[in-house]
Amino acid sequence: MNWIDIPTVLLVLGLLYLMAPAITWAVLAQDRSPSAAFWCAGGLLFGLGIFIASFANRLPAIIGVFLTNVLFWASCALRIQSLRWDLREPLAWRWLWVPIGMAALFTSITHWGLGWYVMRASVNTALLAAGMAYIALLALRLGRQERSRNAFFLACIYLALVMALIVRLVEILLHPGGNPLPVARPATTALIALTGLLTAVAGHFCYLGMVLDRARRRERVLVVEKAQRDAKILLQQEVRQVERQRSIDQMSVSLAHELSQPVGAVLTNAQTGLRAIELHRVTPQELIPLLQQIEQSARHASRVIERIRSFIRPSRLPHQPVDLADVCHSASELAATDLRKNGVELLRSPPTTPVQVMGDALELTQAVLNGLRNASDALASVQHRQVRLSYGCEAPWAWLRVEDNGPGLPADQLKNATEPFFTTKAGGLGLGLSIVESIAQRHGGHLILAHAAPGGLGGATFELRLPLLCPTARTPSSCVSSDSATASEP
Known part of the structure; x- marks a missing residue:
């Protein structure tokens, strides 16, 4: 006796799957990213597929079977891309959509062309289980990379769903005359319903916690980097103060070095002129070259002083x-x-x-x-x-x-x-x-x-x-x- 109403279970799961991504997206208002968009979109597609499956008996086969499976595969593809995006290993979209198209073609041929309902159901279930297993593997890798417990919990939840799908696959293979719809027996229905409930609610909470953990780690890194920058700025200020003191000593040495030649030239020319005047061996006209050289050396000394001053207080001349x-x-x-x-x-x-x-x-x-x-x-x-x-x-x-x-x-x-x-x-x-x-x-x-x-x-x-x-x-x-x-x- 079937003590579980399958359409009702699917309807409830579908509504939960539609609500959970919307809530997750709303909570992530400050931390939205392409990865979060892919994850939430995948949840919406999966919820829509389950919602349609709850009315499968009242809908044409093109919708009840074909569209439902396509939505499930597209959901897996988006969630795979979401986790690979977090791992910084995004896939080219053709590697996601081409397999979906091939699976859709296979479903069309086996269901409508050949009438192989058992083959179609078993292959579709196996493909869905493989996609969920790959999601669990990516979540496990992400948990190791980011040391995130939420990612490990997410991997466990999807592994539980994989186990439920494997049970359903075995049931289909052992009972080839069974109903080709995704669920048939009460025990299997209960198992899939429970794991579906986990992925719909706990899975989204785990993903939400994983994103928020990442945001907190990023904030901590920013705080540490800011503290390091502030410490570096403070150290640079102290170093500049020490260098300024050292520069004063170096500039005094440089000033003496650069002024030694023009001042020496002034002294030599002045002594030559004075000696010539004392000996009365020079005329005013003969003193003009000496005075011009003294003036030139003095101007050069003035320019050197100005140059060193500009070096101490840099103001680069064009x-x-x-x-x-x-x-x-x-x-x-x-x-x-x-x-x-x-x-x-x-x-x-x-x-x-x-x-x-x-x-x-x-x-x-x-x-x-x-x-x-x-x-x-x-x-x-x-x-x-x-x-x-x-x-x-x-x-x-x-x-x-x-x-x-x-x-x-x-x-x-x-x-x-x-x-x-x-x-x-x-x-x-x-x-x-x-x-x-x-x-x-x-x-x-x-x-x-x-x-x-x-x-x-x-x-x-x-x-x-x-x-x-x-x-x-x-x-x-x-x-x-x-x-x-x-x-x-x-």
């Missing part, structure tokens, strides 16, 4: 087109007094065409001055002292080069020459080449140091490479100077 001829002329004029004092002959090698770069003329002049000063200091042990200053271009680069005929630098010293406070001179500060390298980097270029470069004077070579302005308009042959252009400047 780069403008700079002619390297002007840079070399300014640097050689500023270095002329020291070079004459040290008995150094300055050789100039101007190219045949102008060479321009985008940059700061003061910084580039400062870089060349450092190169000239280092070259002059390196010639203390040489009798006939020569320094050559040249510039040119080899597209896409422009270059400024200072060469000397001194002993040069060993390879191990060349590697460390640009390190701050590295020096080989007694009383040297070791900041000159470090400053030059920083200037080159600010201009998008680099500094090259070499010993006994081909075509050089046999000593050290200092080369500042900078991006050439309009490099397509220049060729190496039109830029590089020739040896015949060398001129001597005492």
Whole structure:
């Protein structure tokens, strides 16, 4: 005797399946995602399929059998995609809809074409059980990945439904003359109804708990990341404070280093002028060049102070087109007094065409001055002292080069020459080449140091490479100077 009314059970389960996804979607108002949309849509389709199945005896077979099975398979496909989305392994939709279409074709052929009701019922039940088993497997993987108890409970619920479907499959195979509808006997009906109730209610609650757990974990991660960012910002502020204190010391050293040459030039020219006046061997006209050099050195010292001030309080000046001829002329004029004092002959090698770069003329002049000063200091042990200053271009680069005929630098010293406070001179500060390298980097270029470069004077070579302005308009042959252009400047 059938003590369970199958259509009523299916109707109740269908209504529960339709309500549970709607409630889940409403609760997830703040945490909705494609995964949640797939899961809830799958629940609605499954509920709609059960709801239609409850009226199967009153509906045409095309609806009662065919449409019901298609809705069940589509529900499984959407829920599989939902869990794979959470696992970051979404399937291409063709791998979900093509099997559904093939199963629908199989149902049509076996039910209407051949009348094999038992085969149709057994295959459909087996396919549905396989889909539910795959959902349970994905939930188990998700539980291991996220350490979520709700995902493990979800896997257990779907495994229970799989067991109920397997019981129904065995029943169909053992009783081939049975009713081809999904349920036939009271015990099987009760088992499927119970597991269906679990998946309709507890399954959705487990999925809801899994999503909310994920949201809480995400919030905890955000809180930890914010705390780490705040701690990092605080640490950076403390480091900046320490660096600011250290920069004050470094700037005082740099200020003394950069001002030593213009102040020395002012002192030398002033002493020369005073001595000439005391000896009554100079006319006012002869004092004009000395006073002009004093003025030029003083202006250079003022610009250096302004540059260091802007370094302490960075306010990057816009780069403008700079002619390297002007840079070399300014640097050689500023270095002329020291070079004459040290008995150094300055050789100039101007190219045949102008060479321009985008940059700061003061910084580039400062870089060349450092190169000239280092070259002059390196010639203390040489009798006939020569320094050559040249510039040119080899597209896409422009270059400024200072060469000397001194002993040069060993390879191990060349590697460390640009390190701050590295020096080989007694009383040297070791900041000159470090400053030059920083200037080159600010201009998008680099500094090259070499010993006994081909075509050089046999000593050290200092080369500042900078991006050439309009490099397509220049060729190496039109830029590089020739040896015949060398001129001597005492």
